[in-house]
Amino acid sequence: MGPSGWWPAETKRDIIVGAILVQNTAWQNADVGLQHLKNRTQLDPDAVLALTSDELIDLIRASGFYRNKAKAIHAVFQWFNDRNWDYDGIWRENQATLRKQLLALPGVGNETADVFIVYIFDQPAFIADTYTRRLFTHLGYNRTDTYQHLQSQVTLPADFTAEMAQDFHGLLDNFGKQYLQHDGDFEKSFLATELLKNQQAQKG
Structure with missing residues (x-):
């Protein structure tokens, strides 16, 4: 972007x-x-x-x-x-x-x-704020209860720039404001379908 x-x-x-x-x-x-x-x-x-x-x-x-x-x-x-x-x-x-x-x-x-x-x-750094932890929980990650737990699981690509990190944080924050403030909102997001596919794959 x-x-x-x-x-x-x-x-x-x-x-x-x-x-x-x-x-x-x-x-x-x-x-x-x-x-x-x-x-x-x-x-x-x-x-x-x-x-x-x-x-x-x-x-x-x-x-x-x-x-x-x-x-x-x-x-x-x-x-x-x-x-x-x-x-x-x-x-x-x-x-x-x-x-x-x-x-x-x-x-x-x-x-x-x-x-x-x-x-x-x-x-570049990964900012594991509250919205981001909520999102990663929905996506099936373990140990998202604290900032350190989630951050330890995420490694940014070697070519990830500061500008990319800034935009990544902004995108995650905007997603959180739209889909992670209230129960049920995540199911309305474009990532909810991906989560269902992941769950189905795990069940299979």
Whole structure:
């Protein structure tokens, strides 16, 4: 399909903040907090880091879990600021340990770390988010109960690019929003027939 620019963002800093704010909430709520923070700071690192905890909380309150998210935004911005926001340089110098470093930051779990790798550092990775785990469960995969369990079962092709990974995540997310939010919706999808064929083959 080609790169679609699926993530709704103007800059990579938008993505960084959005990936934190969207945790455990709908994008509409996260976007309210993102826009408030952008209007106040233009996401300038010095301006964001100059905010007090209470000021940052007030700006992102609509996203929920705002205390933890405020702490995460501050920590992540400080981490990038310490590295001069040099995404390419950070990747070149830290490939072997980058994911571990990201996971050590407050508020950065497996999904957020992989979003950063795919969308910020432009590297291919498989994002095993909730919608994706639901889909793979429908498709007959075992051990989809946690992010790590599903991710360990999926190996991307050697020629899979970051653009492909970005679009793959976007397609899975859009599929999930349409067919995986309510019981019975999956049976209306184009993948339901494939699942039935797989089940029939297994029974045979």
